[in-house]
Amino acid sequence: MVRLPYSFLMSAVFTALIFFSGVSSEAAPPTRNPAGSSSTYIKVAGVNYVDARVFFARNGFKGAWIERGKSLRFQSATSQIDIEADKRDAVINGLRVLMGEPAVFRGSTLYVSRIDADKLFLPILRPSSVTTPPAPALRVIVIDAGHGGQDTGTQNKPFKLDEKVFALDVAMRLRTLLVKQGYKIVMTRTDDRFVPLPQRAEIANKAGADLFISIHFNAVGGSPTVRGSETYVMTPQYQRSTGSPRRDPSDNVANPGNRNDPWNTLLGYHMHDQVVGKLGSLDRGFKRARFAVLRLVNSPGVLIEAGYLSNNDEAKRISTSAYRQSLAEALAQGVRAYAVAITPVKTK
Ligand SMILES: [Zn+2]
Known part of the structure; x- marks a missing residue:
C-alpha cells in the first residue's frame, strides 16, 4: 500500500x-x-x-x-x-x-x-435484508407478568382492580397457548410475588430466552377518558425515547437490549398489530422506551400496555376473562406473525 x-x-x-x-x-x-x-x-x-x-x-x-x-x-x-x-x-x-x-x-x-x-x-x-445481528431462532420464550406482591401496579380504585392480577392472568393464558405452539416457556412469576425488574431480565437471560414478552395495563391520573393500547420496544442507541422531548447523552449508551434492535422492532410491530387488530383497542402506537426489562434482556423483547385501568369502560372489559383470553390469543398470534416474518431471515 x-x-x-x-x-x-x-x-x-x-x-x-x-x-x-x-x-x-x-x-x-x-x-x-x-x-x-x-x-x-x-x-x-x-x-x-x-x-x-x-x-x-x-x-x-x-x-x-x-x-x-x-x-x-x-x-x-x-x-x-x-x-x-x-x-x-x-x-x-x-x-x-x-x-x-x-x-x-x-x-x-x-x-x-x-x-x-x-x-x-x-x-x-424488509426483514430479510437485515443481515446483522442474526435473529434468534425461536425456541425459548420468557413471559413476564408485570408487578406482583406489594407492587400492585396501576389500579382502578372504585372497582378495586389491580394491574398485577390481570397481568398474571394473561401471562398464564399466554403460556398455555404458546406451549401448544411447541415453545419452551419460562415465567418470571407464576404467583402473586414481588420480582425486582433486573431479576426479571436475569431470569430471561439465564433461561437463554429467544423472546421476552412483558404484560402490563396502563393508567393515567385525572384523565378518565384516556384509553387504548400501546406497545413498547427498546429505544435504539443514539436515539431518544418516544416520551423524551429532547436527546440526552445517555441515549448514546449501548445496552444489552440494543443487540437485537431490528428484531425488537419487528416483534413490537407484529405484537401491536395483533393487539390493536384483534381487540379493537384504540391504537396509541408502537413506541420506544428504555424500560429496565427491555434494556437488560439479551433477546428481542416487547412490553405491552393493553388498556387503561383508569378508564372505567376499559377497566370493565379488562376485568372479564373473555377480554383477557382474547388478549392472550392476540399475543400468541403476534408471536406466530413474528415467527413467520423471521422465517426468511438468517437465524442463529
Ligand atoms: Zn405495569
Whole structure:
C-alpha cells in the first residue's frame, strides 16, 4: 500500500464524506447532487436524515404526495406507509408507529432520520435484508407478568382492580397457548410475588430466552377518558425515547437490549398489530422506551400496555376473562406473525 501523509488521508476522507453523503447542516444552503435534485442525505440539528423517496425506492416502494410539501404515501405490492413533515407519527399498514425523530421537509424533499430508516422501517418492511445481528431462532420464550406482591401496579380504585392480577392472568393464558405452539416457556412469576425488574431480565437471560414478552395495563391520573393500547420496544442507541422531548447523552449508551434492535422492532410491530387488530383497542402506537426489562434482556423483547385501568369502560372489559383470553390469543398470534416474518431471515 502506498503510504500517504495522515493529513492528506484525513482531508481525502473528509472530502469523500461530503461528496458521497451530501452532508449539510440546517444553517448551510441545501447542497445539490449532480442530478440537480436535493441531497439524499442531510443533517438537521445534529440528526442524520435520508431522502424518504430514495430510501423507500431502494426497498421497492413508490412514493406519491398525499398533500404536496406535507405528507407522502409509499406503496409496495404488500405495504403502505404514510409520513408527514414535522411529525413523529408514521402509519404503517394502518398502524400508528412512532419514529424517533420527526420527518422533516427541506427544499422539495421529505426526509426521515437514518436511524428510523435502518432500525424502524427496514426491519418491518424488509426483514430479510437485515443481515446483522442474526435473529434468534425461536425456541425459548420468557413471559413476564408485570408487578406482583406489594407492587400492585396501576389500579382502578372504585372497582378495586389491580394491574398485577390481570397481568398474571394473561401471562398464564399466554403460556398455555404458546406451549401448544411447541415453545419452551419460562415465567418470571407464576404467583402473586414481588420480582425486582433486573431479576426479571436475569431470569430471561439465564433461561437463554429467544423472546421476552412483558404484560402490563396502563393508567393515567385525572384523565378518565384516556384509553387504548400501546406497545413498547427498546429505544435504539443514539436515539431518544418516544416520551423524551429532547436527546440526552445517555441515549448514546449501548445496552444489552440494543443487540437485537431490528428484531425488537419487528416483534413490537407484529405484537401491536395483533393487539390493536384483534381487540379493537384504540391504537396509541408502537413506541420506544428504555424500560429496565427491555434494556437488560439479551433477546428481542416487547412490553405491552393493553388498556387503561383508569378508564372505567376499559377497566370493565379488562376485568372479564373473555377480554383477557382474547388478549392472550392476540399475543400468541403476534408471536406466530413474528415467527413467520423471521422465517426468511438468517437465524442463529
Ligand atoms: Zn405495569
